[in-house]
Amino acid sequence: MGIRDIDRRILALAFARMADAMGNSFLIIVLPLYIASGVVSGGTFGLAPALITGIILSMFGFFNSAIQPFAGNLSDRSGRRKIFVIAGLLLLTVANFTYTVVGSYAAVLLIRVAQGVGVALTVPATVALVNELSADADRGSAMGIFNTFRMVGFGLGPVVAGGVVAGGPYEFLGASITGFESAFYVATVSSLVGAVLVHVLVSDPEPEELGEEAGEDLSIAILDREREGKLLDPVFTLGVASVFMAVGIALLEPLATHINATLGQNATWFGIEFAAFVLAQVLFQAPIGAWSDEYGRKPFILAGLLLLVPTTLAQGFVTTPAGMVVARFLQGVAGAAVFAPAMALAGDIAKGRSSGTTLSVLTMAFGLGVAIGPLSAGYLAGFSLPFGTSYAAPFVFGAVLALLGFLLVYSQVDETVHRGRSGERSEAEPAAAD
Structure with a gap:
């Protein structure tokens, strides 16, 4: 399925997510610089400034992950996704703007919490809509296209943010605006644009589009009591593997100083x-998603997790900047092979209105891994190994987690796409996630 064939509502959600992701990724660059610039002051709750900065940056991920299952469950019970998406984007709009009028650690911490809540409201309802608006035969392609747009926004944000901050102050209507304020305004406008796009172009699916209704029990299962020989629920297993994958992906950023010094490179x-x-x-999400519709979900998930092992490990052992670029690119290919097929597989399992609860397991898991990764990297970087660079330990840890994820998916997750003797694609009847 190409972009022209996709439901326009999915495309609108993808554009909205791209705008929102660009605004949020602005803060990856801007917020640490903003806190370190001296603009933020006041009490630090008795903690060292560096520690309170780390807590502020991590708070987004933890609140985002903790609230997502509840938000997904509420959107299932209400049967209304659109209102959750818009509410989350508007909350992000207000939070992004509020950075420009506060100056204390306590206020910045509260804003970061509000941002986590906003994303938690938006993400489960958004992916549930993508799942419900896509046909069974095209679900992987839809997930791939949606996430491609998200990654475009995520990739553009940090690039543009550095230029916006460095180019300040700006003159606008006779007023002087600092680079930081300008960056927060861009993030504000981005989330507002996303909310407007969803309001104008997206509608909740009609009841007949949903198929069977969700059951009364919308809880998240951990153990599997229905499939013989299986211990863990397949969606929960995919969630655990997603945590492991995200941890490995997020190890790089907090080690920037060590990596630059070891490889003899600059910030560029x-x-x-x-x-x-x-x-x-960006390059591989959409095609791999489409291939998973044709050839099955599980082979790509397994291949991605297996490729994560050497590509994560290599980042602790390469000795040149070019080697690190290759390792990161191949790690991106591995992540693309896991993400869209895993979301599609969970979507195959989620029937009727249970999409929000089921898919929130994966979105929550990824957010949790992104929050855990930098903390574990900072802690493990202090451990020296008898081989490799001085910061190799975090990447060894990430590679081990990827291998564990591979073993879990291999043993606990069943394929949901099969081909009959005629070679035609058919949907399996997976065990219900709830």
Whole structure:
């Protein structure tokens, strides 16, 4: 399925997610610089400034992950996705703007919490809509196209943000606007544009589009009591594997200083290395999603997790900037092979209105891994190994997690797409996730 064939509502959601992701990724660059610039002051709750900065940056991921299952469940019970998406984007709009009028650590911490809540409201309802608006035979392609747009926004944000901050102050209607304020305004407008796009172009699916209704029990299962020989629920298993994958992906950023010193590179090279992962995601998400519709979900998920092992490990052992770029690009290919097929497989399992609850397991898991990754990298970087670079330990840890994820998916997840003797694609009847 190409972009021209996709439901226009899915395309609108993809554009909205791209705008929102660009605004949010602005803060990856801007927020640490903003806190370190001296603009933020006041009490630090008795903690060192560096520690409170780390807590502020991590708070988004933890609140985002913790609230997503509840938000997904509520959207299932209400049967209304659109209102959750718009509410989350509007909350992000207000939060992004509020950075420009506060100056204390406590206020910045509260804004970061609000951003986490906003994304938690938006993401499960958005992916549930994509799942419900896509046909069974095209679900992987729809997920791939949707996430491609998200990664385009995510990749553009940090690139543009650095230029916006460095180019300030700006004169606008006779007023002077700092680079930081300008960046927050861009993030504000981005989330507002996303909300407007969803309001104008997206509608909730009609009851007949949903198929069977969700059951009364919309809880998240951990153990599998229905499939013989299986211990863990397949969606929960995919969630665990997603945590492991996200941890490995997020190890690089907090080690920037060590990596630059070891590889003898500057910040520009580090930016290229960071972007290499995003570029691979943009190039491979859509085609791999489409291939998973044709050839099955599980082979791509397994191949991606297996490829994550050497590509994550290599980042702790390469000795040149070019080597790091290659490792990050291949890690991006591995991530693309996991993400869209895993979302599509979970979507195959989610029937009727249970999409929000079921898919929130994966979105929550990825957000949790992104929050855990930098913390584990900072902690493990202090452990020296008898081989490799001084910061190799975090990447060894990430590679081990990817291998565990591979083993879990291999043993606990069943394929949902099969071909009959005629060679025609058919949907399996997977065990219900709830």
